[in-house]
Amino acid sequence: AATNNGIGVAGVNWSIQIVPLKFLSSSGSGTLSNAIRAVDYFTNLAAHASAGENYVATNNSWGGGGYVQQLSDAIVRAARQDVLFIAAAGNSASNNDTTASYPANYSTTAAVGYESVISVASLTSSGGLSSFSNYGQTTVDLAAPGSSIYSTMPGGGYGTLSGTSMATPHVTGAVALYASTHQSATAAEIRAALLASVAPTASLAGKV
Numbered sequence: 001a002a003t004n005n006g007i008g009v010a011g012v013n014w015s016i017q018i019v020p021l022k023f024l025s026s027s028g029s030g031t032l033s034n035a036i037r038a039v040d041y042f043t044n045l046a047a048h049a050s051a052g053e054n055y056v057a058t059n060n061s062w063g064g065g066g067y068v069q070q071l072s073d074a075i076v077r078a079a080r081q082d083v084l085f086i087a088a089a090g091n092s093a094s095n096n097d098t099t100a101s102y103p104a105n106y107s108t109t110a111a112v113g114y115e116s117v118i119s120v121a122s123l124t125s126s127g128g129l130s131s132f133s134n135y136g137q138t139t140v141d142l143a144a145p146g147s148s149i150y151s152t153m154p155g156g157g158y159g160t161l162s163g164t165s166m167a168t169p170h171v172t173g174a175v176a177l178y179a180s181t182h183q184s185a186t187a188a189e190i191r192a193a194l195l196a197s198v199a200p201t202a203s204l205a206g207k208v
Contacts, residue, residue, distance in 0.1 A: 001152050008158055009151055012173025013180065019045065019055075024062060026154075032068055039074040039085075046081040056179040056190070057084035059172035060103055061165030072106050079108040079116035082187040086172040088164035089121045089134040096136035105139055114188035118175075121208055122146025122167040128203040133164055135207040142198050142208055144170035 003014040021041055023034035039058060046055035058078065075085050085108075090101035096119065104119040121143035122130035129135060130147045146167030153159045171194070178190055185193070 012170055013177040016173075016176055016180075021058075032065065032071060035062075036071055036074045039071075039078055043074070043078040043081050043083060046078070046083050054179055054183060055081070055083060056187075057086050057172050057175045059169050060085060060087040061163075061168045063088055063090050063101055063103060065102060067100065067102060067105075071103060075103070075106050075117065076108050076111045079112045079114070079187065083116065084175060084187050084191060085117045086168055086175065087117060087119050088168045089119045089136070089140045091122075091132045091163050091165075092134055093132055094134050096134050096139040100139075101134055104134075115191065116187055118142070118171060118191060118194070120144055120146075120164055120168045120171050121204075122162070122164045123203075127201050129207055130162065130164075132162070133167075135204075137206055137208065140208045141195060142171065143167065143204055146170075 001009050001011065003010040019042060021038035023038045024030035042055060042058050049055055078085060087104040089096060089104050096105055104117070106117050108114070108116045119140045121135050121140050122133035123143045123145050124130050124147040125145065129143065133143070133146065134140065144167040146164055147162045148160045149162065149166040150158060150160050175190055175194060178193055179185060
């Protein structure tokens with residue numbers, strides 16, 4: 001989507017380059033091995049970035065399956081390259097503190113000394129927690145708009161979709177926007193700035 005042209009939609013961060021990494025089919029199926037390859041591809045770009053390039057974060061609007069050490073290791077490798085892993089909390093209206101949802105429940109703190117994973121719940125347009133959204137006082141970090149989000153659709157049209165997968169890109173965009181004006185900030189510093197700038201709402205008390 002081009003920005004400031006009066007057509008369709010614009011993202012949170014208007015001037016940005018996105019690396020699209022496809023490992024899911026149009027029906028939403030894919031393999032874990034290809035998910036790992038996608039994360040590692042971005043990490044490799046970050047490791048070999050030239051002057052003026054800043055690979056800040058991956059947007060992970062996907063989920064499913066249990067804990068897998070190889071994927072955890074890939075997220076840790078990304079964290080070591082100062083890449084944040086922004087993840088959709090899930091759409092089962094469940095508590096991720098008690099029933100883990102992956103990849104949102106992965107953690108890098110023990111391995112690299114800071115948490116690179118940011119787990120995102122979904123808000124309605126009135127600021128309430130979306131009925132479908134997963135939550136978790138300790139494992140879900142914040143919420144962003146995810147109900148009836150108007151965006152581009154396959155084939156060139158526009159439409160609305162709902163899910164924590166719609167909420168997550170708002171956060172990834174905000175992270176990239178902050179990085180664009182704080183180019184020396186580390187991933188840990190960007191995460192801290194993000195969480196320090198949220199607006200607490202009653203609907204999320206005890207939820208994130």
